[in-house]
Amino acid sequence: MTILIFLLLAALTVGCAIAMVAQRNPLYSAIALIGVFLGMAGIYVTLAAPFIAAIQVIVYAGAIMVLVVFVIMLLNVEEEVRRPIRLRYLIPLGVFLAALLFAETAFIIYFIETSAYNPPPATQSNVGLTASVGTGLFTKYLLPFEITSLLILMAIVGAITLARRVPALEVGGRRMQAATTESEKPSAAD
Amino acid sequence: MDLSNPYIQAALQFLAIFITFNVVLMIVAYTVLAERRILGFIQGRLGPNRVGPGGVLQPFADLLKFIFKEEIVPDKSTRFVYFLAPLIAVTAAMMTLIVYPFGPRVTLPYFGQVELVIARFDIALLYVLAVTSIGVYGIALAGWASNSKYSLMGGLRSSAQMISYELSLGLSLVGVILMSGTLDLYEIVEQQSGWYGFKWNIFPQFIGFVVYLTSAIAETNRVPFDLPEAETELVAGFHTEYSALKFALFFMAEYINMFTVSVLATTLFLGGWNVPGLALLFSPGSIPFAVFSVIGFFVKVFFFLFLYIWLRGTLPRFRFDQLMSFGWKFLLPVALLNVVLTATLVWLGVL
Amino acid sequence: MVPLSWYLALSAVLFTIGAAGVIIKRNAIAMFMCIELMLNATNITFVAFSSFFRDVTGQLFVFIVMTVAAAEAAVGLGIIIAIFRNRLSLDVDDASVLKY
Numbered sequence: 014m015t016i017l018i019f020l021l022l023a024a025l026t027v028g029c030a031i032a033m034v035a036q037r038n039p040l041y042s043a044i045a046l047i048g049v050f051l052g053m054a055g056i057y058v059t060l061a062a063p064f065i066a067a068i069q070v071i072v073y074a075g076a077i078m079v080l081v082v083f084v085i086m087l088l089n090v091e092e093e094v095r096r097p098i099r100l101r102y103l104i105p106l107g108v109f110l111a112a113l114l115f116a117e118t119a120f121i122i123y124f125i126e127t128s129a130y131n132p133p134p135a136t137q138s139n140v141g142l143t144a145s146v147g148t149g150l151f152t153k154y155l156l157p158f159e160i161t162s163l164l165i166l167m168a169i170v171g172a173i174t175l176a177r178r179v180p181a182l183e184v185g186g187r188r189m190q191a192a193t194t195e196s197e198k199p200s201a202a203d
Numbered sequence: 204m205d206l207s208n209p210y211i212q213a214a215l216q217f218l219a220i221f222i223t224f225n226v227v228l229m230i231v232a233y234t235v236l237a238e239r240r241i242l243g244f245i246q247g248r249l250g251p252n253r254v255g256p257g258g259v260l261q262p263f264a265d266l267l268k269f270i271f272k273e274e275i276v277p278d279k280s281t282r283f284v285y286f287l288a289p290l291i292a293v294t295a296a297m298m299t300l301i302v303y304p305f306g307p308r309v310t311l312p313y314f315g316q317v318e319l320v321i322a323r324f325d326i327a328l329l330y331v332l333a334v335t336s337i338g339v340y341g342i343a344l345a346g347w348a349s350n351s352k353y354s355l356m357g358g359l360r361s362s363a364q365m366i367s368y369e370l371s372l373g374l375s376l377v378g379v380i381l382m383s384g385t386l387d388l389y390e391i392v393e394q395q396s397g398w399y400g401f402k403w404n405i406f407p408q409f410i411g412f413v414v415y416l417t418s419a420i421a422e423t424n425r426v427p428f429d430l431p432e433a434e435t436e437l438v439a440g441f442h443t444e445y446s447a448l449k450f451a452l453f454f455m456a457e458y459i460n461m462f463t464v465s466v467l468a469t470t471l472f473l474g475g476w477n478v479p480g481l482a483l484l485f486s487p488g489s490i491p492f493a494v495f496s497v498i499g500f501f502v503k504v505f506f507f508l509f510l511y512i513w514l515r516g517t518l519p520r521f522r523f524d525q526l527m528s529f530g531w532k533f534l535l536p537v538a539l540l541n542v543v544l545t546a547t548l549v550w551l552g553v554l
Numbered sequence: 555m556v557p558l559s560w561y562l563a564l565s566a567v568l569f570t571i572g573a574a575g576v577i578i579k580r581n582a583i584a585m586f587m588c589i590e591l592m593l594n595a596t597n598i599t600f601v602a603f604s605s606f607f608r609d610v611t612g613q614l615f616v617f618i619v620m621t622v623a624a625a626e627a628a629v630g631l632g633i634i635i636a637i638f639r640n641r642l643s644l645d646v647d648d649a650s651v652l653k654y
Binding site: 054079142143 | 284287324325326329330332333336340343344346347355362363365366369385386
């Protein structure tokens, strides 16, 4: 049963990922990527990590991709034009290297499959639950956690600096209305 | 029939989900009717009262109308996304319904001890937040795919508004989470059953409750935060180009979201199914206790739904820049302050 | 029980698709999304090992990776908007000169 669910989710994830790269309209790519993230959340659930699954949906699908979709809609991005491939003579080399990489990966996976490690019996563990994640985050890994908060502060400041219109951009002698600077969303309401 | 058989358990769960969906859809249909009647009362007119006695069959007439209307698909729309958007909106709205505890533990004659909740798991509250955050796409994509100015403006506004207020919404819940120390909704409700069923979280978390209520109204795009569909400026906002059943899906999603948000407010702040003093009359676990608890739960939920309608009949609409600065400059700092205050009090052992 | 190697293979496939996307795509937003895909592919590996070794560290690392991705999204989209404002194009090949 778990195997069936895993295969379905994996097919969804890989299919959406391929669609994302294949689509030339950025908004379609974004929708496909949301599909990837939702599939991944399902995969985390099969790995008994429900907390990470929920965070995955909230952070990636609920926040980051909304921003991306918002920017795509705001800038009205058009489809990519297909352009001639410049380095045509490198294609055979590329195919050869891809085959080599694939062979290498297959070898490693085969090696892992036959290695001596046996996972402990599948009993109920509380590793993925909220309490254990929180305990780890606020005791042993407190310093990295605090550093990420610093990182987010830097990102907020950076995003505001980037999104604010510089005074040089004057339209018809009148300074355009400044973008909302209090949000970390780039130019939310201009 | 062996109740421990996993297939039978799965079948029972499916049955429970089916019943829940239908009950919620009925509630939604009658919320719409109640809204029209109450708005009529507030504005000094009658409201729909022709179909059936006092208008009680009006929802079915509306449904028939939606089914038989002509579907108009705009010529320049992006077909796939245009059809996908209402589905996302309605699915995201309905998926949250399974985690809410609507009644206490009860001993039934055949099934033994049953918890009146469909799915109980560790991260229920996070699940609700995650699924509701998907609902933004329904509106944003609908606005984009219709290929119309008004729809696009509505979609942009709604996505900006919803991600802004989602922050305050999430932070207002942190206070409750800090106090109860769990994300499991069932346990949060059970912790509020002290003081003869009156130990509700609203008393220590009043700031959080007010912030939650405000941002929840903004999340569901209701008056006074209904900028995405401000009909005086944007025709109908993101669903301008939708007709017939696809419009009905958006409509349904909005009202299910209203219901969801009311249920969450009841569960987290108003003690869920706890009715004050009920434990003195009946012994906990008996069937009458459970029945009155469920009734109490729904009374609280309907109070919130009534509050929504009341606000709609009373308040004017915000301007968009007012909306943004209210969310970011007032609501978010207040929510953060509430988190700091609660954390300090919990750390000192007061709460 | 799904074997560990399947998760690793899935992660590898997704990472490769993401890497190929970064190379193929010329649109700045699309490239950004491919980078997000690569970050996510590594997350699957972390969670898989964490769950198979019964050690929460991998999941904590995923948590931190997500924070980094969120920060990256805020700044990255800010940069993309700044580029668009200056050059009216999102094609990375158009943004090839330092001064414009």
